[in-house]
Amino acid sequence: MVYTQSPLAIGLFIAFVSFVLGLSFYLARRTSSADSYYAAGGNIHWFTNGVAFAGDYLSAASFLGICGMIATAGYDGWMYSIGYLAGWVVALFLVAEPMKRLGKYTFTDALDSKFNSKAIQLTAAISTLVVSVFYLIPQMVGAGVLVQPLLGLPHWVGVCIVGIVVTIIVATAGMASTTYVQFFKGALLLIMSTVLVIYVLTQGLSTSPMNNGQPYHDFKTLQADAALNVNEAGYSVVAGLDSEFGKAGFVKLAKDGRETIWQLNKNDEGYRLEETLFTTKMADGTKTYNGSAKEDGMFFPVGHIKELRVNGQEVATTGAVGPLAYLSALKDSTIVLWGKQYIQEGANTITVYYQKPTPGDRVLRPGLKFKVDNATGTQTFNFVSLMLALFCGTAALPHILIRYYTVPSQAAARKSTIVAIAAIGFFYVLTLFMGMGAMTNGVINLTDNNMSAPLLALSFGVVLFSIISSLAFATVLGTVSGLIVAASGAVAHDLMDNFLGMRMSDKGKVRAGKISAVVVGCIAIYLGIIFEGMNVSFLVGWAFAVAASANLPAILMLLFWKRTTAKGIAASITVGLVSSLGLILISPDMWVRYGYLPTDAPVSFNSPALISIPLSFLALVVVSIMTQKDVVISTATETAGA
């Protein structure tokens, strides 16, 4: 797909960036103490904090990744929304108030509140840094991806813009400016996503969707006899049934000097041939799209309904519909999804995207992405493990947990979590309509489904596209600023002040935090550039699995098991971190990235949570039981010294 830059999108983005930078410099004058820098003085209103939670949490992975996944895999993409939201229940019922009660600036403070243990300070700080970096990389990569269609600038420029702006936001006023940036971003995201869904419902469903005034590409169907003689004049066979294409269920035809690939469907007269889309990667690395350069625009956006049914009647369009009627019509209709197949033709690798008409009620239930139908034990394990990581990960993300320190009381911590659940839950309901809207409105770019939500907006006009695109960029700003606050707090407060015992004045702590933010910002820019091309949502999954394994068992056992010891917590974090990371590194997905066959990987699953979370709990229990004597000795020493 070819994107054109919109001056309005550029203007809106510059206006948003100018506003948040102005706000940061204004707040900087009131941010002189460590309390105000790391915890916004602890006086943020619970409603503001709740919306800021949404701004912090709804990252590029949520807005771009989930909408894109729903657009191409239906309900399975929405499973992420359901799992992420369920994780907030853990945060509200178990973690919110104790976090507020026990901690000061960082997640480590809460874990270490009873112990003053160097081991906890070190391991929890490392865990915070690892999780934050895994979360930072996809956000920065996402910024680079967005800047190309939005501003027409190369990837590295987008990464640098986000890195520099966010570092200024954090280094000027710390958590205070970060909170307001996230508040405005969260509110704007909710409002504009609602507007986009209203557009989707007002337009309704159609078998021939219009894309910003342009008609949907008419994917042709041809008929051929058993010897592949096509019934339409001008077509000749380039690669037939005996070729690599034929073996894969396709043929390559030529007409007027242009080669196209068609999917073979056997019928009584011979073969029905369906038009496909394809990319060709040459040996020298160059890539063509449907046999042409990318700029030629021959790789058409896709996504349409084949048979649209309302109340049992086949119709061409529904007109404006309500949300339930919209889903009901989709359920009764046949939607064209797209499959993908790789074919090796000499030194060229060809990726063929072919049509897969699928009943709507099949799209609106799990199983298109996750292998749950007639699944093997490993496939079931993978699915359950992923859902467990999503459920347990939220309440263990350091950049989310530190937001509890910005409100004045435990009740405010609780109420802000409820506002977050309402805001995030509402947004995740909207993702279903945005994703299904993209699936049926002819806007999906099959080579990069992350752009589905902005491209859905483009189908309704440039103004909405400009607003949604600049908002997507702002989405990255909000999340990255929260991550840099968490990471700089781990360095300056946990490692320098507590672990290394560098006695610093209040102003010294603020200075250390600001310097750490600049250093972390520079590292984030570097990582964002070198990881260009990596799937945006891939590392977010890592961050959730690692956070759920390393942090959550320690938090829960500290709160609910009186025999928990400092060494037990440190062991739990270490085992959770090492086992989750280790299992990810030897998983089939990673084996493919190393250039090996996935079947050769030492383990057969990709999601480690179902093993690493229990291991982390087990490590804590065993080590705590083994070190009960230390607690008794330490207590006795304290008593003797008193």
Add this chain to the structure above:
Amino acid sequence: MGHGPAVKLGKDDASAYKTKLGVRMFIAYTLVYATFVAINATAPKMMQSIVLGQTAAVIWGFGLIGLALVMAVIYNHFCTRAEVRMNS
């Protein structure tokens, strides 16, 4: 050691009550979520059946998101009441 809240917190006598309530509500929600995951993992075709004009999967999804919010509001109601009763 520099721990403890960034702002001074008052004594909260309702803390034990809120913890107990939170654990019970967490268990209740977790059971519903676990049932949802179990059905998807073992009998995904059940999620294709039609309930109230939608697939069961859509109803479950809206139900889980809605249930989280409803339980959160109920939890806050009882916690606030307990704070007023026990901390005054």
